[in-house]
Amino acid sequence: MLTLPKGYRYAAGYAGIRKVERDDVGLIVSERAAEAAGAFTTNVVQAAPVKLARKHLEQTGGKAQAIVVNAGNANCATRTGAAAARETVKAAAKALGIPASRVLPASTGVIGVEMEAARIVKILPELAKGLSPDRFEDVARAMMTTDTVIKTASQEVELAGGVVRVAGMTKGSGMIHPNMATTLGFVMTDASIEAKHLRPMLRAGVERSYNRLTVDGDMSTNDTMVLMANGASGVTPSRAERDVVAELVGWVMEDLAEQIARDGEGARKLIVVRVLGARDEAAAVRIARAIGNSPLVKTAVAGSDPNWGRILSAAGASGVEFDPRKVDIDLQRVAVCRGGVAAEFSEAEMKKKLDAEECRIRFTIRGGGTGQARFWSCDLTEKYIEINASYRT
């Protein structure tokens, strides 16, 4: 059961951007202008909506009141992309009666195909009329691409001034790369927090969640993560309480990130990598990422093969120095490697344990430093190929 923050309304509808008739446009609206922070793709190829959303946040100094999101077309590498994003935003602003600069656009889908903004423009008045506090999941569903399930998460906490809530939604199961604010994600809170405090909160949240996630090592042109705070709870967290809200935001983002990995394109299994005993956190993340990104590790997990040698090899190729003779590896909490060589374990039993829906890999450097990290990935199956070899057809 989701606990939704107060003062937000949602709507979704089908504009005909995607071929199959399934909602492809979503609208998130705050009843008042909210404080807002954004994190965007670091790809040098950036979609038009990414550029426009960033520009709006700069113009307003961190205010936003609506997000208009579409699936089916990334509006990237197109002739008319900038105009299409502007028209969409303008139409949303008009339908909602707010300044265009308070509307943040986001798109996901195929790259390099001109987007027919008119289709979205046409249904926006209707969407504005259909806005409801209960349609949170409809927006999460409208922005799905190859996702098989919607991805939402929420948290609440009682502060001195009352209860505040945080809820988020995200999409994505392919083109997921750890090194950035990946995919689309929108997190809303009803706490009252200034944009200047939201920004570090968003950065820290992304660092511990979306930046520790991989499905296929590919980096999107459209990644957008927005954090909004509209103050509708009437609660302004104290300085110390802001850390609590930041923690909640982090939890929601971790929850969303894990859901993305679990729904990775073609994935049957979630992989959770934990690295302990690295020199520092950065080194731990590098090792964890190398393990989580390795196609050989991911296929071994798909085949329930306790092939820990591939884990060791992937870690060894991460660029982090360590002594292989001090490495312990556990799979599903069973010791499979001790001191860099095979531990005694039953291969048949391990295979059975690896048939589970979650694969837990622990990589420990004995007597190393205090650096540790968690990282999410998924197994790599024939289905990934099937999905991606025919994405557009």
Added chain:
Amino acid sequence: MLTLPKGYRYAAGYAGIRKVERDDVGLIVSERAAEAAGAFTTNVVQAAPVKLARKHLEQTGGKAQAIVVNAGNANCATRTGAAAARETVKAAAKALGIPASRVLPASTGVIGVEMEAARIVKILPELAKGLSPDRFEDVARAMMTTDTVIKTASQEVELAGGVVRVAGMTKGSGMIHPNMATTLGFVMTDASIEAKHLRPMLRAGVERSYNRLTVDGDMSTNDTMVLMANGASGVTPSRAERDVVAELVGWVMEDLAEQIARDGEGARKLIVVRVLGARDEAAAVRIARAIGNSPLVKTAVAGSDPNWGRILSAAGASGVEFDPRKVDIDLQRVAVCRGGVAAEFSEAEMKKKLDAEECRIRFTIRGGGTGQARFWSCDLTEKYIEINASYRT
């Protein structure tokens, strides 16, 4: 038809290291001590034979007379690995009547399983007896793992002093990563060249071939590339002629690298990426590698989908700065993207062209620098998963 260098003999046999009864040990022997240079994996986890081969080359100051190679077991991350490599080398030295330090070991196969050196030791006398100048391909076959074809290449050239020949063999179709001397490769020449001149020749050759190759982005613990020059042609190239031999060595290595990509695990298509107009060569290589490594590009090629947006996105995520509006992309020599947006092309015709066995991707930055690079990759198919999900079983 291969042109083999003079003064080398070859043998192969089945020692029982791999389960299926197919030759798994190969022996390459020069009739006299040859000058030699080696390039090895940069993985911090290094197999015992890698460490021993490197040590031998240091001890001898770059002399080698024999290579003993096995498939089926990488002899890496094992308790008894160092001893196993030493015993194998000692037995080969004894069978050949040469010092152990002139024998270079190399292993490929599964990681983390103890290697029974006794099996190899047992058949070495027989292999030594069976050495023949004609069994070059037998060794290439013995070191195959998931390879579907043997990989060999050769070149010859007439210098002032006479003809010299260069021939090489390699293996590998998985765990192939561009950033190093990848997999196993042995290149022999009968020119007379000192080790100190062989080293830069090997480095340059690897840089233009094996370092520009990817199958799955994984980096092996056992990568070994050896270049030997035994002088059996009686020809000592002049300083200028050494550049000619270096070029031949580069050609042979490029040829071998391309064969690896073509035989990439599960691959149906070779991908050749060319980048033009980058700031410098390093930037061109980074872009080419990002394109060649992208699972989304590789799956699109598998599905004959002219999805150039993925190519643009992968390049944009390479970390190299460029203006997307100046990018032209050609697939199979057809313009699919001009100035960062779609060119006019027939999707149906492109699909047909992409059904070919080779996919040529050209990525040009208009008005950019003079940096250019070629890079080899392959498509990513369901078969890759099938092979790797059950490699050990």
